[in-house]
Amino acid sequence: MIRITDNEFDKLASYIQANYGIFLKKEKQALVTGRLQAELVQNGFKNFSEYFEYILADTSGSAVTAMINKITTNHTFFMRESEHFDFFQSEVLPFLHSTVRNNDLRIWSAGCSSGEEPYTLAMILDEYFGNEKGTWDTKVLATDISTKVLDTAKSGIYSNDKVGTMPTHFRAKYFRRMDEKSSVIHDKIRNEVIFGKFNLMEERFPFKKKFHVIFCRNVMIYFDEKTKTELVNKFYDFLEPGGYLFIGHSESLNRETTRFSYVKPALYRKK
Structure with a gap:
């Protein structure tokens, strides 16, 4: 195995944090070494210094895309932190239904991973609006920096074990079983989600x-406090007055300094 020196790790970690916001602590050194090992071997690099120079020199962006695909953790599942979806359906949607102008509802799943979150939102929207759905624009924007998970999301194909976490009527209404191992989401729902690659560290959205509504759950746990604060401020600026921000239950905002109003754990609102 090709080992990474402390100096090499520091350079790589600094580059990743500066460009993608992901803060890699020293204890992640072994994880980074393991996940990037195949990239070094396949490209014939003798050490991580050569690999880092390759990342910096590649103007096509394919090298850094491959690296991000390797190091990002994309663990998620349908109905994760289900109380968020319950609140979204019972409280947020009735409010937006009565206040949104021109029936143009704008929802963003930021850091959407393999698509379970935005698809769940699309199903809830379909259920809520029912026969009115055709008069509303309720498409969900879903973004991530990993092209690997976005490809999975766009396919709409999931293992039956994953689909099994959905409520029974959702499984029957919105999924078609392909075989004994996998199911696919109906086109009706797939067409309601717009997937795209996007780096949350972009200076300007x-x-x-x-x-x-913005869902950005279990993403900021990988950021340091400064990066998190800057991102939350951008979310605030890109929310309509009265808009909601959902974050992960392992995350929180500093209520003394944030412009957001606290609603309940992991849920905030623009004043």
């Missing part, structure tokens, strides 16, 4: 309109 490119969106023309503000969102009514």
